[in-house]
Amino acid sequence: MKRAIHWFRRDLRISDNTALYHACKDAEEVVPLFIVSTWKGHHPWTGPNRQQFLCGCLDSLAKNLAQLGGRLIIRAGEPCAELERLIKEVSAEALYTNRGIDPFDVALESRLEKSARDWGIEFRRFLDVTVQAPDAVLTQSGQPFRVFTPYARAWQSVPRPAVLPKIGRLRTPADVRTEPLPTLAHWNLQPEASIVEPGEKAARTRLKRFLDGPIFGYAEKRNLPAAAANSRLSQDLRWGTLSPRQVLAAAENLMRCSDAAQRRSVGMFINELVWREFYMQILWHYPEVLHRDFVDSLGALDWNDDEAALRRWCEGATGFPIVDAGIRELLATGFMHNRVRMITAMFLTKDLHVHWKRGEQFFCQKLVDGEIASNNGGWQWSAGTGADAAPYFRIQNPWTQTKRYDPDGIYIKGWVPELRDVKPADLMRPPESHLAKNYPLPMVDHNRERELTVERFQRAQQIAGNGRSL
Ligand SMILES: Cc1cc2nc3c(=O)[nH]c(=O)nc-3n(C[C@H](O)[C@H](O)[C@H](O)COP(=O)(O)OP(=O)(O)OC[C@H]3O[C@@H](n4cnc5c(N)ncnc54)[C@H](O)[C@@H]3O)c2cc1C
Known part of the structure; x- marks a missing residue:
């Protein structure tokens, strides 16, 4: 040709x-x-x-x-x-x-x-x-998987394509007109955050840095937002500055020369790559998830139309330090750690009762790695409406999450400087008075909102004729 x-x-x-x-x-x-x-x-x-x-x-x-x-x-x-x-x-x-x-x-x-x-x-x-085509991993009866664990098992058993050889040479006809490379001005936008370095070379450097060390601590530290234990490759997989085959092959190569503890860590990392593919196949088979709950029986779930509450969440001014730290990380860098994405998403949907679609859109507008399949999957998981979602009554408590995942308050203090001098223990429980000048009191009582959420889910299930006891 x-x-x-x-x-x-x-x-x-x-x-x-x-x-x-x-x-x-x-x-x-x-x-x-x-x-x-x-x-x-x-x-x-x-x-x-x-x-x-x-x-x-x-x-x-x-x-x-x-x-x-x-x-x-x-x-x-x-x-x-x-x-x-x-x-x-x-x-x-x-x-x-x-x-x-x-x-x-x-x-x-x-x-x-x-x-x-x-x-x-x-x-x-x-x-x-993706490594596996969205329609290549199906149940024995040829249906798409709706639950992660059996999907991941089946995903592992389907043969995978290998990484391709390098391209030696590419010739482009000389006389083809081009427009200039775009800048933000093309869309009338201004820079908003300090984002990671773009491009294929930077992506490879990130992959190498992760494989040279942090990957071996992934099992232990991946949930600690202050630990820098995750790969930070999501924008590269989103924009294809790395292929998922390259990342998987590199991790699998490491597996071969690792001890059992290291293999466990590398295996957990690979599992996260499979989550990405799980959500992609959900979107492929059920594109309606972009408009409605994945779980059919929750159509009658009540949400609050509370613009003021949404605005405080979007500004990182809720009075819940871990939530505010997450949002401020997002605003400053266009990225948020996975554990904190879960905490902030659950807080919006289950403490403020704001519809997951509002948070989903805000994340997509701010995240460098904004990926509609993973973002929708993550939001619906957190809201309790999604594929293989968190059960509605398992609602993360922002105070105990802080105790588990940011016990020294390093992440919080890094992103909420007003709280720099607060004792870590005071970041793990609802305060009786202001924690610091210019830092608000918690905007809601978590325990009360938790009960309200459970009632709303139960009512929605009853309306759907699907009432289940706790
Ligand atoms: C509410 C919410 C919204 C999210 N929105 C996005 C999004 O828009 N884009 C996005 O790429 N990820 C999204 N995620 C998933 C996850 O938070 C990010 O992929 C992860 O934080 C990226 O950091 P990392 O590259 O250091 O991840 P690592 O922990 O190093 O994981 C390696 C890779 O696996 C994939 N991955 C990890 N966790 C997940 C997951 N839970 N679901 C799907 N893929 C995963 C990513 O491609 C990631 O780069 C969302 C999660 C939640 C709870």
């Missing part, structure tokens, strides 16, 4: 990129393309942090492609229209891309499939975003 287009979307790397690899193998010349979206100022599912990371990744991708002899082509607009224009301009014979799994990508690809026939070109799509 003479010419093909590789359309980059959430696969912003040159190594182990399935569609790019095949495009380079099949075509003499490849046009590596990224299409920038044209919304301005506000988007319900993204925000400055994620877009800033994207811009940095595109900059790094352009340099990496240049080293292979190619050139990243940037266009801006509606994807189908831009693709049609470019296909005609360069007389491409094929369009290569890696498949998306969310309902928006699925709809777009099905439109493109039809258009490609009209344009008379080949449309080749590849599995790349």
Whole structure:
């Protein structure tokens, strides 16, 4: 084949990129393309942090492609229209891309499939975003899994694709027009936070740093937000600056030369990668989770329409130190530790009774790693409405969570400087008076709100004719 287009979307790397690899193998010349979206100022599912990371990744991708002899082509607009224009301009014979799994990508690809026939070109799509295809891991009766543990067991038993060889060379036709690499100004946005370094090289450095040490303490410390024991790779898996195959293969290599305790830690890390795939297959099979509870019987659950409470949560001013620390970490860095994501999400849904969709959207607008499958999964898990969710009566108590996971108050004090001089023990129980000047009293009584939540769940289940006793 003479010419093909590789359309980059959430696969912003040159190594182990399935569609790019095949495009380079099949075509003499490849046009590596990224299409920038044209919304301005506000988007319900993204925000400055994620877009800033994207811009940095595109900059790094352009340099990496240049080293292979190619050139990243940037266009801006509606994807189908831009693709049609470019296909005609360069007389491409094929369009290569890696498949998306969310309902928006699925709809777009099905439109493109039809258009490609009209344009008379080949449309080749590849599995790349997950190790296992969302429809490759099914129950014995061919149904999608709704519960994690049997899914993970089945996931392990399906053969996995290997990491691909490096691409040697990529030739892009010289005369193809490109727009400049985007900056935040393209969407009328301003930088908001101090985010991690974008790009494939930075992602590999993060992976190496994690594999060189912290991974062996993962089992023991992964729930401690002050411990820096997690990989911090979520934005790289979100934007494809690393492939999930590369991360998995690197972890499995370590397994082979580790002792039993180390293997347990590495195994736990791999388990988290499988959670990511679990939520992706949930979204693939049940795209309606973006609009409604995964659990059918909770439709009558009461939520509070409380904008003032939501605002205090979004500002990190609830008077619950661990919750406020989490939100302030998010606002400052575009990231929040997993344990604290759970605590803050449960607090919003079960202490403030605000609908999970409000928190889900706020997270997506702030997180650099904002991933609609994992984010929806995490929110519905915390709210008690999701796939394999926390039982509704198991409600995390922010005070005891602090005692378990931030016993010295290091994480809290790092993000809530007003509390720097407070004794750690005072961060683990409801205070009788202000903990510090300028720091609010707890906005609710956790025990009372807990009872209210349990009552609301029981009522919803009764209404659904599905009442269960505790
Ligand atoms: C309410 C809520 C919202 C979340 N939103 C997102 C999101 O938008 N994007 C996102 O990538 N993750 C999300 N998560 C999952 C998890 O919090 C992050 O993946 C993790 O904190 C990222 O840090 P890490 O890379 O250091 O993780 P590690 O602990 O090092 O885990 C390794 C990788 O496994 C995956 N992973 C880990 N935990 C989970 C999980 N519970 N569910 C799915 N995948 C997981 C991630 O890709 C992560 O990079 C959410 C969790 C909750 C409770």
